[in-house]
Amino acid sequence: MSTSTHPDRVGEVIAASTTDFVAQCYELYQSPPLGSLVKTRDGSVELYGVVYNATTTSLEPGRRPIARGKDEASEEGIYRQSPQLMKLFRSEFSTLVVGHRQDDRLYHYLPPKPARIHGFVYLCPPAEVKDFSQSFDFLNILISNPLPISNDELVAAVLRQMSQAYEDQHDFLVAAARELAILLSGQLSQLKAILGRIRP
Amino acid sequence: MTERLGIVTSGSLEKGVEVKLDRPVSVEDMAVGRYVTVEGQKRRFFGMITDISLGVTDPRLAITPPDVSDDFIAEVLAGTATYGTLRVMPYLTIGGDAASMLEGPQPVKTVPSHFSVVNLASQRDVELVFGREDERRFYLGTPLDMETKICLNLEELVKRSNGVFGKSGTGKTFLTRILLIGMLQKSTAVNLLFDMHSEYGWAGSSEGGRVVKSLKQLFPSSVAVFTLDEESSRRRKVSTDFVVRIGYDEIEPEDVTLLRQTLNLTEPAVEAVYQLRRRLGKNWLQSTLDLRESEEAKELLRELNIHESTFQNLLRGLQTIGRLPFLVPQAPDNPVKSALDYLDRGINVVLEFGRYTDITAYVLVANLLTRRIHAQYRDRMERAMGEAGARPRPLVITIEEAHKFLNPEVSSQTIFGTIAREMRKYNVTLLVIDQRPSGIDSEVMSQMGTKIACLLDNERDIDSVLAGVSGKSELKSVLARLESRQQALIFGHALPMPVVIKTREYGSVRSYKELTSGEGPETKEQAEKDIEELWG
Ligand SMILES: Nc1ncnc2c1ncn2[C@@H]1O[C@H](COP(=O)(O)OP(=O)(O)OP(=O)(O)O)[C@@H](O)[C@H]1O
Ligand SMILES: [Mg+2]
Numbered sequence: 172m173s174t175s176t177h178p179d180r181v182g183e184v185i186a187a188s189t190t191d192f193v194a195q196c197y198e199l200y201q202s203p204p205l206g207s208l209v210k211t212r213d214g215s216v217e218l219y220g221v222v223y224n225a226t227t228t229s230l231e232p233g234r235r236p237i238a239r240g241k242d243e244a245s246e247e248g249i250y251r252q253s254p255q256l257m258k259l260f261r262s263e264f265s266t267l268v269v270g271h272r273q274d275d276r277l278y279h280y281l282p283p284k285p286a287r288i289h290g291f292v293y294l295c296p297p298a299e300v301k302d303f304s305q306s307f308d309f310l311n312i313l314i315s316n317p318l319p320i321s322n323d324e325l326v327a328a329v330l331r332q333m334s335q336a337y338e339d340q341h342d343f344l345v346a347a348a349r350e351l352a353i354l355l356s357g358q359l360s361q362l363k364a365i366l367g368r369i370r371p
Numbered sequence: 372m373t374e375r376l377g378i379v380t381s382g383s384l385e386k387g388v389e390v391k392l393d394r395p396v397s398v399e400d401m402a403v404g405r406y407v408t409v410e411g412q413k414r415r416f417f418g419m420i421t422d423i424s425l426g427v428t429d430p431r432l433a434i435t436p437p438d439v440s441d442d443f444i445a446e447v448l449a450g451t452a453t454y455g456t457l458r459v460m461p462y463l464t465i466g467g468d469a470a471s472m473l474e475g476p477q478p479v480k481t482v483p484s485h486f487s488v489v490n491l492a493s494q495r496d497v498e499l500v501f502g503r504e505d506e507r508r509f510y511l512g513t514p515l516d517m518e519t520k521i522c523l524n525l526e527e528l529v530k531r532s533n534g535v536f537g538k539s540g541t542g543k544t545f546l547t548r549i550l551l552i553g554m555l556q557k558s559t560a561v562n563l564l565f566d567m568h569s570e571y572g573w574a575g576s577s578e579g580g581r582v583v584k585s586l587k588q589l590f591p592s593s594v595a596v597f598t599l600d601e602e603s604s605r606r607r608k609v610s611t612d613f614v615v616r617i618g619y620d621e622i623e624p625e626d627v628t629l630l631r632q633t634l635n636l637t638e639p640a641v642e643a644v645y646q647l648r649r650r651l652g653k654n655w656l657q658s659t660l661d662l663r664e665s666e667e668a669k670e671l672l673r674e675l676n677i678h679e680s681t682f683q684n685l686l687r688g689l690q691t692i693g694r695l696p697f698l699v700p701q702a703p704d705n706p707v708k709s710a711l712d713y714l715d716r717g718i719n720v721v722l723e724f725g726r727y728t729d730i731t732a733y734v735l736v737a738n739l740l741t742r743r744i745h746a747q748y749r750d751r752m753e754r755a756m757g758e759a760g761a762r763p764r765p766l767v768i769t770i771e772e773a774h775k776f777l778n779p780e781v782s783s784q785t786i787f788g789t790i791a792r793e794m795r796k797y798n799v800t801l802l803v804i805d806q807r808p809s810g811i812d813s814e815v816m817s818q819m820g821t822k823i824a825c826l827l828d829n830e831r832d833i834d835s836v837l838a839g840v841s842g843k844s845e846l847k848s849v850l851a852r853l854e855s856r857q858q859a860l861i862f863g864h865a866l867p868m869p870v871v872i873k874t875r876e877y878g879s880v881r882s883y884k885e886l887t888s889g890e891g892p893e894t895k896e897q898a899e900k901d902i903e904e905l906w907g
Contacts, residue, residue, distance in 0.1 A: 345446050349394075352451035356428030362452070363437065370443050 179294045182264065184211055187286040190316065192220060193265045194292040199257055200227060202264040203294050206328030208303060209266055211290040216273050218286050219295070219303060220266030221329050223318055227262045236260075266292075267316060267325075269309040279308035297336035304333045304343070307350040314354060323361055326351070327368030334371075341371050374491040376401075376457065379409060384482050387421055387460035387845055390489045394450030398423055404849045404860070404871035405515050406492035407459055411483035415466040417476065417492065417500055419869065421845035422458035459489065460845050462868035465499055476500050476867050494519040500867055509553035511546075512859070512872030521872050523821075525553050528865040529560040529767050531820025532791045532801040536808045536836050541825035542857045543804050544570055545577075545877050547769065550802070550823075551586060552886050555593050555719060560765040562719040562802075563710060563744065565737040567771045569723035572596040573609040583878040586721060589887055595713045597706065599697045599736065600725020613709050615722065618702035619657045621739060622692070624648045629738050629781050633731050634688035639681045646675045657700060659686070660693050695732050707743040714744075714766060734775050741768055742786040745799055752797045766799045773803035774810030782812035791815045809835040820864035826853040840869075 181203050182194035192211065196202050202225035203209060210219050229236060236259070240249045250256055271282035295303065303309075313326045330347050334340040348366055355362040376396050382388025388409070392398065401423050409416040427433055432452055439445040461483065463476040476499065497519040504510045508522035535550070537543050548571060554560055564571055570585065573596060577583050587594040587610070595612040598604040604611045624644040627634075631641050644655075650671070651658040662668040672682055692698065710720050722740070724733060744766070754760040770776060770787065782788035790801050792815070803819075805811060809831035817839050824836050833850055837843045840862060846869060850860050853871065862869035876882045 341443075345443065348443070348447040349451050352447055353428075356452060359429045359431045359435075359452075366444055366447060370441070 177291075177293060179296065180291055181209065181294050182292045184286045184288055184290040184292060185263070187288060189268070189281060189285050191223075191265055191267050192218070192286040192290075192292075193263055196262040196264065199260055199262050202262050204328075204332060206325065206330075206332040208269075208295040208300050208329075208333065209292050210295055210299075211286045211292045213282075213284060213287045213290060216271055216282055216284070218268055218282050219270045219272070220268045220286075221309075221313070221325070222264050223267050223320060223325050225262065225264040227260055230259055230261055267312065267318065269312050270303065277303060277306075279306050280312075300333050300336040304336070304347075307347055310347070310350055310354060314351075323364045323368065327365050330369050334369075344369050344371055376407060376489045376491060379459075379483050379485060379487045379489060380456075381485075382458075382482055384461075384479065385842075387418070387458050387842065388482050390457040390459050391426075392450075392455040392457065394454075396455070398425065398455035401455070401457060402515055403852055406497060406517075407457075408465070408490050408492050408496050409459065409461060409483040410488045410490065412487070414464045414483070416461040416479060416483050416487075417463040417465045417496060417868070418459045418461035419849070419871075420457050421460045421842070422848055424456050424458070426454050426456050428452050428454075457489070458845065460842050463500060465496060478867075492517075497521070501870065507557055509557045510875060511549065511553065511861075512874040515871055515873065521870055523553070523861070524865050525558040525560075528821055529554060529558050529765055529800055530795055531864050532794075532803070532818060533821045533823070533863075533865075534773070534803045534805065534808070534811075534816070534819050534836075535823045535825075536805055536827060536832070537825025537859070538806055538827055538829075538832075540856060541853075542859070542874055543806075543825055544568075544575065545857070546823065546825070546859060546874050547571070547802070547804055548575070548585060549875060549877055549886070551719070551769070552589070554767065555586070555590060558765070560767050560800075561714045561717055562721075562767045562769060563714060563741075564719070564721045564769040565733065565740075565771065566721050566723045567728055567733050569603070569607070569609075569725055572721035572723050573604075573607065577878050581878065584883060586719065589883055593717070594719045594721060597710065597720055597722040598725060599722065599727055599732070603725030604723065609723070611723075612713070613704075613706065615706040615736070616697055616699050616702045616704070617706070617736065617739065619693075619698060619700055620653045621702065622656050622698075622735070623739070623742070625742070625784065625786075626735050626738050627688070627692075629734050629776065629785055630688070630692070630731055631781075633734065633775070634691055635684075636688045637681060637684050639678065640685040640688065643675070643677045643681055643685055646677065650675065656689060656693070660689055691731060692735065695727065695735070697727065697732075697736075707740060707747070710740065711744060711747055714764065717764060730772065730775055733772065737770055738776065738785060738787070741790075744768075745786055745790060745797065748799050749797045763798055765795065767802050768799060769802040769804065771804045773801075773805040774807055777803065777811045777815045779812040782815050788812065788815060791818050794818070808832050811835065813838060821861065821866065822863050824850055824853075824860045825858065826855055827851070842869075 182196045184192050185195045186193040203222050205222055207222045210217050243249050268281055270279040314322055334343045337343040351365060352362055377390045377392040379388045380391045403420050405420045407418055437444050461479045464479055465476045501521050502508050504520055504522050507524050507526045509525050510520040511523050512521055514521055535543050535547055551562055566572055573585050573587050575583050575585050587596050596609055597613045597615050598611045599615050601614045627644045628641055647659050648655045713720050748763055751760055751763045755762040776785055776787040790799050816835055822836055827833050833847055837846055857874045859874060860871050
C-alpha cells in the first residue's frame with residue numbers, strides 16, 4: 172500500500188457528483204469495508220461519505236479477463252505466475268455524500284459543491300466517526316437515496332461500522348435504531364429488515 | 372421538582388387533549404384521576420388524566436407483532452413505533468394570564484398549543500387549585516399518589532343540597548362522618564341526621580367488626596343523640612338525649628303517599644287516605660284503624676265512595692304503621708320542638724333508629740319530622756325577611772336511602788323534593804346518601820350542588836350521577852375505576868374542578884386526634900376541653 176503520506180489514505184477521487192463520488196484504490200482490493208465513513212477535502216470544506224459499493228474491473232474497458240487457474244493448485248499461484256495481472260485491474264469504491272465540515276462545524280447534509288477529482292480520500296478514525304455520529308440526521312440520506320444496493324443493507328452496514336467506534340456498541344445501536352423507528356414509521360417491513368441486520 | 376410526562380399532540384376543549392408520553396414514562400405508572408399541569412405558551416393549565424391508551428405508528432405492528440422477547444427490538448420500539456398516550460382534560464388555568472394571577476385559578480376557555488409540555492402536578496399546584504386548610508376549608512382526603520391535602524370549602528358546600536353516592540361498602544358512611552365533623556367545625560350549619568343503622572351518633576363498626584367512635588364520642592358538647600329505640604340505645608351504652616315518640620295524630624296523608632310502594636298500597640287507597648283525613652280530622656289514623664267491620668264504617672265508605680277492597684288494602688298498610696312501637700296514641704313530648712331547641716343552640720342532632728331499620732319506619736319518621744322542622748324554618752325565615760326575627764341557623768338534613776324519598780314518583784310531593792328544589796331559600800339543605808342514585812329523580816339530582824361519588828358500577832347509576840356535567844364521558848371512566856373503598860370522585864359547586872381523593876383515614880386513635888384538633892374558632896375552646904377528656 173502506498174503509505175507515503177498518510178496511513179488512512181485509501182484512494183483518490185476519480186468521479187464526483189453532488190450526491191456521491193467514486194475513488195480508485197491505490198492497491199487492488201484495498202477498498203474500505205462497506206459502510207465505512209470516509210472523507211475528502213475541497214479547499215476549506217471536508218466532505219464525508221459512506222462507502223456503498225466497491226468494484227474491481229479491467230483497466231481496459233470492455234476487455235474481460237480469462238480463466239487462468241486450470242493447472243494451478245491455489246489461487247495465489249495464478250497471481251504468482253502472472254504478476255502483471257495486478258496491473259491490469261483496478262479497484263474502485265463509490266461513496267454516498269452524507270455531510271460536510273466547514274469552519275469546524277459539522278453539517279449532516281449535502282455540501283455546496285461536489286468533491287474534486289484527484290482529491291485524496293481518507294478513512295475516518297474512530298474519534299471522527301464518533302463525532303460525526305453524534306447526530307443521526309444522516310440516516311435520512313441513507314434511506315432515501317436510490318442506490319444500486321438495497322438501502323436497508325447500506326443503513327445496517329453503516330451503523331455496524333460506526334458502532335465499532337464506541338465502547339458501548341449496544342447503546343449506540345439502540346439509539347440509532349430508535350431514530351430509524353421514527354423515520355420508518357409506517358414502513359414496518361423495512362424497519363424490521365434493518366433491525367435484524369444490526370441486532371448486536 | 373417537575374416530573375415530565377410528555378407533550379400535547381392533539382385534542383379539543385370538549386374532549387380534552389391527547390398527550391404522547393415520553394419514552395422513559397411507562398403507561399403502567401399512570402393512573403386516571405391524577406393531576407397534571409400543561410405548560411402552554413402563554414398559560415399554565417391544570418387538568419386531570421381521564422384516559423390512557425396505547426398507540427402504534429404502523430397498524431401492521433399490531434397484526435404482526437415484533438419479537439419483543441428480543442430485548443433489542445423491545446427497547447427500540449418502546450416509545451417510537453409503539454407509545455403510550457394520555458387523555459388530559461384541562462380544567463383550569465393557573466397562571467400566565469392576568470386573571471389567574473390576580474384571582475387564582477380560572478376555568479379554561481381554550482386548550483394548550485401543540486407540543487406543550489405536560490408535567491405531573493406538584494403539591495404546590497394542587498394547593499393553588501384547592502386551597503389550604505383554613506377556617507372554612509376542611510381536609511377531606513388526598514389526591515391519588517400525593518401527600519397534598521384536598522380541602523373542601525364547607526361554608527360553600529352547605530349552601531346547596533349535596534349527595535354522597537356509591538355502592539355498598541365503598542365508604543359512604545365513613546366519608547359522611549368525616550364530612551359532618553367538617554361541617555361541625557368549619558361551617559355555621561347544623562345537622563339533623565336520620566341515622567338508619569345507628570352508626571353516626573355514638574359508635575359505628577368498621578370492616579372486621581372493629582368499633583369506631585362516632586360524633587357524640589368525639590364532640591360530646593356539639594352533638595345530641597335522639598333515639599327511637601331506647602332499649603337498643605341503652606344496650607349499646609349510648610348516652611341519649613331524647614327518646615322520640617310519635618303520636619298517631621301527627622301522621623299526615625303525605626306520609627302515607629311516600630310509603631305507597633313500601634306498603635304495597637294501590638293508587639285509590641292513597642286517595643282514600645286524603646278523603647279520610649278530611650272527613651275524620653287530625654285523628655284520622657286512629658279512627659280509621661278503629662273502623663273495622665261496623666255498619667257505621669260501611670256507611671262511611673259508601674259515602675266516600677271507597678271500594679271495600681281498596682279499604683282492605685289501605686287498612687293492611689295502616690296496620691303496619693300502627694304496629695311500629697314508637698307510635699303511640701298520644702306522644703308525651705314534642706320531638707320537633709326538642710330537635711329545634713338543640714339545633715338552635717348549634718347542636719347537631721342524630722336520630723338513631725335502633726332496631727327499627729325497616730324502610731317504613733325510616734321513611735315515615737324522617738318525612739314527618741322534616742316536614743315540621745322545615746315548616747318552622749320557613750316561618751322563621753319569612754319573619755326574618757320581614758325583619759321580625761333572626762334568621763335560623765343554616766340546617767343540613769342528612770338522609771340515607773335517599774331514593775325512597777326522592778324517586779320520580781314521589782319527589783314532587785314530598786318535603787325532601789321541595790327542599791332539594793328550593794335550594795336554600797329557607798336555610799335548609801339536604802345531604803343525601805344513596806347506593807342507587809339512578810333511583811333519584813333526575814331533576815333533584817340536577818339541583819345538587821356538589822356530588823361525592825364513591826365507586827359505582829351500574830351504568831345507570833353512573834349516568835345519573837354525572838348527568839349534566841361537562842366532560843361526562845371522561846369522568847365516567849374515572850368514576851368506574853375508583854378503588855372499591857375509601858376513594859371518591861368529588862365535583863360541583865364547592866370545588867373549582869373535579870377531584871379524585873383517597874378519603875382521609877377514619878377510625879384510628881390518630882385520626883380522632885387529628886379530626887378533633889381542627890376546630891374552627893367558634894368551638895375551639897370546647898374542642899380543647901373535649902380533647903382533654905378524651906386523652907387525659
Ligand atoms: N375513610 C376511611 N377510613 C378508614 N376506613 C374506611 C374509610 N372509608 C371506608 N373504610 C372502610 O370501608 C368499610 C366500608 O365503609 P362504609 O361502611 O362507609 O361503606 P358504605 O358505603 O356506607 O356501605 P353501605 O352502603 O353498605 O352502608 C368500612 O367499614 C371501613 O373498614
Ligand atoms: Mg353506610
